[in-house]
Amino acid sequence: MPLFDHATFTDGNIDRETIDSANAIVDHVRSLLVDQIDTRGPTLGYTVAAYANSYFQAHMRRALEFLDGGMEELENGRALITAACARSILESVACFHDFCRRLTLILDEGDTVKALNFITGQAFATKLTQLHDQDRSNVATNIVTQLDRLNKTVPGLREVYDQLSEVTHPNGLGAAAHFVHLDANTGVACFGPSDRHQANMVRLLGVAHFLGQMVQDMRALSERMIAYIQDGEEARRMD
Template structure:
């Protein structure tokens, strides 16, 4: 069931420009959420397994995208910055997979190399790092998951519009990992006069929100890609 969406709130400290960004990505989220399909019927794709695979892979990633956005919004509302950053970093990974799918589908339609594209789709749809699953089902064709950083960096290099994606990802990683930024500096503040550490749910609310907001802006790419995905799926139906 597709339920009503929680939207990103606007803290009082936001500038008018930042507030407009929040409004824009909230609208983007609503459109992406509405574009998901509750069912993808095989009867509609009898003419093309490739179209079926692209549609089901994209739809699952769209559900994951919306779920992560929702989780980030909920975490920020609960003053849980680490969880919000974990969700927003995972969102970047998921959008990189969607973008990779878009580029691969576009290339397959241009070059008409559907056999290689089908093998690639199989690998991505069933990718795993679970050694028990790999041992049980084998790796021919290989379903061992590719490192997500490799995918993210590769997508950024081929899609200039997302330049800076890896940099944002790396910044979030510093908070997601238990490095100093993820505990000492995120929650603590040292008073150098009396040598006392003070703690709060988050020390620098403005910078933390700005970083997460920057990550959430990738929802606009997903929104922009919706029409092209629909066109590609229709084109694949025609080629069988």
């Protein structure tokens, strides 16, 4: 069953093609999930590829969990959580994009050990200084920095992220504007969640499209790793 139902979008601002495209992207991401990956291969290059795919699997699952969770919370009337989930999905997309960019640069150097150490460091990346390794390989990059890098490829992504941040932070949109309804005529303040079901569904629909960027990044990285492994095999044959 598709995640997004055409019948949900009743205001006419979202066309069927946009909804179908989002569903196709989500279905494709789900189809890429595997239960296990053998990380031991004939060469270190194979291990690098397996580790990178494992990193991809983890981030796909993170994004899908937030997508499914955001949908469920919206149906349960907790739209604020839905906005937080949508924001987290964009963070996964930006984080993985930066991972692919940096790993590709290392592969271009031809340093397999460095590539493996980089993936391991990113897998355990943290901002907690007491957990940082001596070589600082697991220092987490600021997510805003990663978002700004991706924004160069996907213009408008940072703006969407900032809008979601306004809702999820304890600012006006994330507190008083969301839960307080003041009757201008009577002066009575009523309290309850904001009734903007369709607007929040559009948010989820929008971030679902960004999952396509993760697939695109992984496809490009996979092609680069295949070429890297083949180059290594050719070099060994020549030796």
